[in-house]
Amino acid sequence: MELLTRENPVFAAYALYSTLLAFKMFVVTFLTAKQRFKKQIFASPEDAKMNNKAKVKHDDPDIERVRRAHLNDLENIPIFWIVGLLYVLTQPQAIIAVNLFRVFFVARAMHTFVYAVVVMPQPARALSWFAGVGVTIYMALQVILHFA
Amino acid sequence: MELLTRENPVFAAYALYSTLLAFKMFVVTFLTAKQRFKKQIFASPEDAKMNNKAKVKHDDPDIERVRRAHLNDLENIPIFWIVGLLYVLTQPQAIIAVNLFRVFFVARAMHTFVYAVVVMPQPARALSWFAGVGVTIYMALQVILHFA
Amino acid sequence: MELLTRENPVFAAYALYSTLLAFKMFVVTFLTAKQRFKKQIFASPEDAKMNNKAKVKHDDPDIERVRRAHLNDLENIPIFWIVGLLYVLTQPQAIIAVNLFRVFFVARAMHTFVYAVVVMPQPARALSWFAGVGVTIYMALQVILHFA
Numbered sequence: 099m100e101l102l103t104r105e106n107p108v109f110a111a112y113a114l115y116s117t118l119l120a121f122k123m124f125v126v127t128f129l130t131a132k133q134r135f136k137k138q139i140f141a142s143p144e145d146a147k148m149n150n151k152a153k154v155k156h157d158d159p160d161i162e163r164v165r166r167a168h169l170n171d172l173e174n175i176p177i178f179w180i181v182g183l184l185y186v187l188t189q190p191q192a193i194i195a196v197n198l199f200r201v202f203f204v205a206r207a208m209h210t211f212v213y214a215v216v217v218m219p220q221p222a223r224a225l226s227w228f229a230g231v232g233v234t235i236y237m238a239l240q241v242i243l244h245f246a
Numbered sequence: 247m248e249l250l251t252r253e254n255p256v257f258a259a260y261a262l263y264s265t266l267l268a269f270k271m272f273v274v275t276f277l278t279a280k281q282r283f284k285k286q287i288f289a290s291p292e293d294a295k296m297n298n299k300a301k302v303k304h305d306d307p308d309i310e311r312v313r314r315a316h317l318n319d320l321e322n323i324p325i326f327w328i329v330g331l332l333y334v335l336t337q338p339q340a341i342i343a344v345n346l347f348r349v350f351f352v353a354r355a356m357h358t359f360v361y362a363v364v365v366m367p368q369p370a371r372a373l374s375w376f377a378g379v380g381v382t383i384y385m386a387l388q389v390i391l392h393f394a
Numbered sequence: 395m396e397l398l399t400r401e402n403p404v405f406a407a408y409a410l411y412s413t414l415l416a417f418k419m420f421v422v423t424f425l426t427a428k429q430r431f432k433k434q435i436f437a438s439p440e441d442a443k444m445n446n447k448a449k450v451k452h453d454d455p456d457i458e459r460v461r462r463a464h465l466n467d468l469e470n471i472p473i474f475w476i477v478g479l480l481y482v483l484t485q486p487q488a489i490i491a492v493n494l495f496r497v498f499f500v501a502r503a504m505h506t507f508v509y510a511v512v513v514m515p516q517p518a519r520a521l522s523w524f525a526g527v528g529v530t531i532y533m534a535l536q537v538i539l540h541f542a
Binding site for chain 1: 459468519
């Protein structure tokens with residue numbers, strides 16, 4: 099079984115994009131930290147103690163926006179990791195699978211961008227979210243057809 | 247090694263129920279969206295701009311309830327995905343493993359139902375939560391016994 | 395392919411620490427429940443109905459602190475699960491890989507301890523968080539070098 103090696107282009111692409119998604123999530127963590135330090139607004143008193151001007155606050159709209167982007171990642175990306183891995187094991191055609199992984203990655207990167215970097219009017223965020231969910235649901239149906 | 251193929255009934259059941267759990271999580275996303283559009287209450291100003299009557303609000307009890315159900319999914323289902331996969335690799339008896347996956351899936355579906363669809367008095371939600379955690383802890387102990 | 399068996403010390407360590415991290419996350423769930431019952435403060439009306447003195451409240455600082463620790467787990471531990479699994483498949487040297495998994499586990503256990511058990515001044519939490527992220531980023535880079 100060579101399915102889980104770099105000799106399988108589908109698995110190599112899955113491994114690459116899954117890991118790039120992890121980096122993308124760390125970028126959101128960094129954006130939250132950047133907003134917190136810029137505004138000197140923290141969630142815990144021990145963080146605010148690092149600086150005289152800092153305060154504890156939980157409703158700053160710019161920070162909450164980044165946190166919502168992060169939560170949306172948690173709601174979507176781990177599902178991609180597991181469903182994508184199972185999809186690799188259905189032995190799909192490489193050209194379809196690799197492009198699905200690419201679309202998912204680009205969709206999630208755009209979702210973060212229009213939600214938390216440069217805020218864009220809807221339906222920008224809705225479309226990027228749907229593109230990711232569409233890829234996931236397609237892969238999930240293939241997994242069920244293969245294994246059920 | 248044929249462990250990760252559909253010829254292994256344990257892995258086939260794992261793949262099926264893991265994917266059904268992903269669909270179950272998308273149902274919760276849909277329930278949140280349904281509540282938001284029904285009540286015209288959104289989390290971001292760019293969403294509320296889609297409709298004159300819409301407003302931004304973060305404490306609507308019906309919406310927050312669905313979001314708590316979703317967060318509880320995030321706290322429990324990814325743990326099932328990884329611990330379940332490792333458990334498959336311990337080569338458990340098929341009849342036990344397949345039924346554990348089924349119980350976990352049904353428990354999480356009931357958890358969502360009594361939390362966010364038809365609200366039921368406790369201990370309905372507590373019991374469905376414990377059933378899922380019980381399955382996970384049993385599998386986790388088997389994984390540690392096998393690999394440690 | 396014997397990579398995903400207990401004969402591979404790297405995978406055996408991955409399976410062990412991944413599962414211990416699942417238990418660590420359940421400890422945080424238990425800490426939340428303990429705080430809620432001690433203070434008789436719950437998130438849903440059907441929970442508060444179990445006791446006359448109980449009430450619904452969403453801003454108790456001790457409960458919110460444990461919930462932030464839990465959310466931080468969700469932001470970091472599933473990333474470890476997937477990136478760690480892919481890292482195992484790059485066939486790293488056992489002595490390096492096993493120690494990375496250990497450092498990640500200890501870092502996350504300390505993160506929970508200084509955040510939600512005995513609150514410690516910064517940079518205690520920041521350092522434990524960075525140790526975990528450092529391990530993850532190192533593994534992620536190895537995965538990309540191997541599979542890209």
